[in-house]
Amino acid sequence: MDGNADNIAIPADVPQIVRELAELTGSNDFTVQPTRDGITTLWISRPNLRANLRYLKLQADSPYGLLFDLTAIDERQRTQRQGLPDSEFTVVYHLLSFDRNEDIRLKVALTEADLSLPTISDMWPSANWYEREVWDMFGIVFDGHPHLKRIIMPPTWQGHPLRKDHYARATEMEPFSLSDQQQDIEQDALRFVPEDWGMRRQSEDSDFMFLNMGPNHPSVHGVFRIALQLDGEEIVDALPDIGYHHRGAEKMGERQSWHTYIPYTDRVDYLGGSMNNLPYVLAVEQLAGIQVPERAQAIRVMICELYRLASHLLFYGTYAQDLGQMSPIFYMFIDREKVFDILESISGARMHSSYFRIGGVAMDLPKGWDKRIREFIDYLPDRLDQYDKLVLQNSTLKRRTQGIGAYTTAEAIDWSVTGAGLRATGLAWDYRKARPYSGYENYEFEIPTGHRGDCYDRCTVRVEEMRQSLRIIKQCLENMPEGPYKASHPLTTPPPKEKTLHDIETLIQHFLAVSWGPVIPVGESCVTVEATKGLNAYYLTSDGGGMSYRTRIRTPSFPHLQMIPMMCRGMMVADLIAILASIDFVMADVDR
Template sequence: MAADGAPALPEVVRELYARFGENLFTLQATVDQVPTLWLPANRLHEVLRYLKNEAPKPYKMLYDLTAMDERLRKHRHGLPAADFTVIYHLLSIDRDIATRGKGDVRLKVALQGESPSLPTITNVYLNANWYEREAWDMFGIVFEGHPGLRRILLPPTWTGHPLRKDYPARATEFDPFYLDSLKQDMEQEALRFVPEDWGMKRGTADHDFMYLNFGPNHPAAHGAFRVVLQLDGEEVVDCVPDIGYHHRGAEKMGERQSWHSYIPYTDRIDYLGGVMNNLPYVLALEKLAGIKVPERVQTIRVMMAEFFRITSHLLFYGTYAQDVGAMSPVFFMFVDRQKAYDVIEAVTGFRMHPAWFRIGGVAHDLPQGWDKKVREFLDWMPKRLDEYKKAAVENAIFKSRSRDVAAYDTACALEWGVTGPGLRATGCNYDLRKVRPYSGYENFDFEVPVFHKGDCYDRTLAREEEIRQSLRIIEQCLNNMPSGPYKADHPLTCPPPKERTLRDIETLITHFLDVSWGPVMPAGETSQLIEATKGINSYYLTSDASTMSYRTRIRTPSFAHLQQIPAAINGQMVPDLIAYIASIDFVMADVDR
C-alpha cells in the first residue's frame, strides 16, 4: 500500500513513470491485474526499447501482439478514445521468477479512423513480424515499415478483415460460396511463390538456387503446413513458412457464442490438448466473475490436464521417432496413448475432446471406480517409458539424427517467443506451474526437466521426462483427492448443479437462462496463462457486460514456434528440417486457430 492508503503501483509502472514521466501514460485497471498502460504511437518504440534493453529486469519476450475493434464497445470508462487498439503483451522471465508471477506488462496504442496505421516494431522484436501480419489480416491495421505486410491466415485474394465488428460472424450472413474453374485457377495462381517478393534471390553469379515446396500436404509437415525452401543442393539457404490452411476463425466464433457454449470450441485449438485448452479459458472467466472453485475441482482439473499432457507427449514421441527413421515406436506409443484415453473416457465420457471443464467447476463428479483406472495406468506407464528410452532415445541412429540439429540458445528462444519444452531445453528453468501456480499446482511436488544444448535431442529428452513428472503429479492427485463439491456455489457457475435444479425453481430458472442465453459476465478485461502441452497458452478476454465475449484472443505456443523455423534451420540440411519440424511438436489448429 502507498502512504495515502492507495494500492502501490506495480514495479514496472514505477520504472516507466520515472523514466518517461507519468503524463505519457494512461493506467488502466484490469481484472487480471496485469499492469496495463496506454501511450501514444509516436513514443511506442522508445518505450519498447527501454523495456527490452534498459529496464532493470528486461522484457526480452514479446509474448503477444493483437488488436481490438473498439467501435461497438460500451463500457470504456476512463479509457482513451479509440476506434481500434493495438495491444502489446511483454514478458520478463527474470522478473517473473524474482516476483513470483509479476513479469507481465501490457501496452496499448489507440488508433482512429477506418484505415488505422502505426509504425512496425519488427526492428525491436523480431517475432512481431507474424503478429503484425495477423493484425493486418484480421483488422486491416497497417504497420508502416513492415518487411512483408501481407495476409497470413487468409488467402491473398480475400476481401475484408474478419475481426472487425462490421464483418459477419455467421455463414448464413454471407452469399453462397462458389468455386468455378476460373476462380480456382485464380486462387491457385495467387499461391505461386515469387522469391523476389520475399527479398530472396534466384541464384548467385555461379549457380542457381532451387526452390522446393515442402507441404502443405506432406506426412512430415504434421498438418496442412507449407514451407518454401531455398536450396543450394541439400542445404537450406533460406525458407518461408506458410500457414493459414487450417484457419477456422475461432476468435471470431467467440463473439457469437455464449460464454458457456464456447467451451467446446476451445478443445479444438490444440486438438491434442483436450481439457488443457478449457483450463485457461475457464480460469480467466472465473477471475472475471469472482468465482473461487473448491479444492476438489482444482485437483480434478490438474489430474485431467496432466493426462492430456501425457497423451500429447506420447504422440510427439512416436511421430518424432518415425520422422528420424524409427518405424516401430509410434505403434507402441499409440497403444499406451489409448490406455490413457481409456481413463479419460471413464472420467469424462469422451476421449480426445471432452469439453469437460465448466465455469466454476467440472461437468460432473468423478465416477465410481475412477481411482482403480488411474492406478492401473500409473502401474503400467513407467515400465513402458523405460523400454522406449532403450529403443528410441538411446538408439545410435536416433542420436545421430537429433544431436546438434536445429540448436538455439535461450536468447534466441526468447526473441522468437518460444516457451515450454523448447525453452527449457536451452537451460531456462521456466515453467508456469512453478513460477505462477494456478489451479493448485503449488500443492504438488514435481521437478521441471531442464536441458542445455537446445537441440532436437534435448527437446525430446525434455518431453520424455515431463511424462514421468506428469505421472508423479497424477499419483498425488490419486492419493490426495479432496472431498467436496465439483462446482462452486456461485450464481455465474454454469450450468448450476443438476440436483439443485430439481429441488428449487430459482436454480431451475437460472439453469434455463444460463444454458439458453448464457451467463452475463461483468464488464472488464482478464487473461490467464497456463503451461500447456506445447508451451504457454493463454486467453485474453474482454467482456462488455453481455452474454458473449466482446473480444476473445487466443495466444497459442505453436504460432510463435513456427515463426522461428528460418532462424533455427537456415544453413542446415533438408533431413535436419524434417527432424526440427518434428521436434517443435505443433498442430496446425493451434497455429491457425
C-alpha cells in the first residue's frame, strides 16, 4: 500500500475495495456513484486507471480477474447527472470476481477535446477488441493499443455511430447510393494486407499462403471472415474479421421506447429467442422498482429453458455436421421443431416470440399448456441418449475434437470467456446458481463441467445442460404458481388488458403506455443472465424519459471469437473447423 494511506480521509460508508484502491493511490480523489443494480461504481482519475485495474486483477485478495465489459457513454446530451463528475464522454470498465462473486465498475471522465486513455490490452487480452469497439463507436483513442482500427463499421466509415450527434435513422440522410467507383473503393478497403497486421509473407524456408475463410462459408455460421496465414496446411496465425452483420442494435435501443425495443432484443442471439428479452426487461424493472409476480417469474424461467434447449439442439446438430456427420442434424431439427411448437402454442410465435414484457409476460399460459410440455420432457431424454451414441461416442469425432482448441481456466478468464466455454475448463460457475434471478434459486439442477477445456468438452457440457434444462422445466410444470402473469405497477407495459375496460381514463393510460412507453426513473442498471452462449447483459442508463439514454448490450460471443488465433495456432485447417463448431456463436450476437 502507499505510504500516505494513513493521511487519507476515506468515508466510512464506502465498500472495502474502494478503501483499498484509495490507499493504493494515496488519494481519495474519487466519486462513488449509487446505481440501481447495487454494483460498486467508482469514478477515478485517468492517471490512476492502470494502477487501479492492475490492483483489482493481480493484487487484491480474491481478485477481479474477468474483464466483463468495456464500453463508453456520450454524456453531452444527458441532463440528469446530479452528483456525478463533469464528463463529456465516459469510459466504463466492468470487472467480475468469481471468488468474491461480485462486480466492480470503474468510470473515467473525458472531455471531447482530449479523448484518450492508456490501453489495458496488455493486462487483459480481451480488451483488444473492446477498445477497438469503443474507438470505432465513440472515437476514443487508447494509447499503446497494438492495432486501433475499426472493428464493427467498414474501414471507410465516416464518424462514430454511438455519438449522440451521429444520425440514427436513414431518413436523416440522403438516399443511399453506391457508384461503381465508390464500390471499388469499398471493396479495396476490405482487402487483407498481411503487413498491416504484423504478418510476414515468408519464413526462412517457405512462403506463407493467405486464405480467406468466409465471410460466406458454412463453418463460420453467418457472415464472418477469418484470414488465415498458412504454412502448407498448418495455421501460423489467424485474423478474425467481424462487423458484416452489424445492425446498430445499441443505437436502436436509444431511439425506441422502453416497451417497443423488446422485439429488437430477440434478434441479438436470434437462437435464444425470449431469453434475450430477459436481461433487458429485468434491467428496466430494476430501474422502475417493479416487483414481478411469482407466476410470471416461473413462466419466464420455463420459456428461457425451452429456448436453451432449442439453441443447444441446433448447436449439437451443426457441431456434428461441421465435423462430417450428416444424419444428427436432421434428427435434432425434428426435436427443435417440437420445442418451437410448444413455444408457439404459448406465445403465438416460434423463434422470435418477444413474449416477455416489462412487469411480466405478454399473456397467461393457455388452457392445457402443460400437456405438450409433459409429453416433450418424457420424450427428449431417450433421444439425447441416442445422440450420445451417435455423436459423442463416435471414435472419429473424438479424434477430431479431444485435445483440440484447448485452454485452461486462467486463460479463459483472461479472454473473458463465460458460459459452457468456461465450465468446460472445470470451473463450476453458473450465473443461475451464483446470482439467481427470476426465481432460479427455487430450482434444483447441477452445473455440468469438463476438465480439458477442448472442443469435445465444450460439446459435452452443453449436452448435459440440456438434461438440466429438462429438470428445470419439469419443476416449472409441477410447481407453477397461481396468480397474475404481470405486475400491477403503473409502469408495467402494457398494463393488463382487462384494465382498459374499466373507464376511459384507463383506456387512455393503456394507449399512451403502449404507443409512447413508460417514463422510467433516472438511474443506471446492469442485469446479467446465463444465456445460451454465455453471460448476456443489458446495461441501461435512464435520463428520466420515455427512451433509454444509453443501451449497452454485452454479449458472450464477442469475446469468444477473439480467442480464435490463440486456439488454432499450430493446428490444421480441419482443426479450426472443429474449434469454430465448438464455440457456439451467431454473428448477430457478435456484431449487434
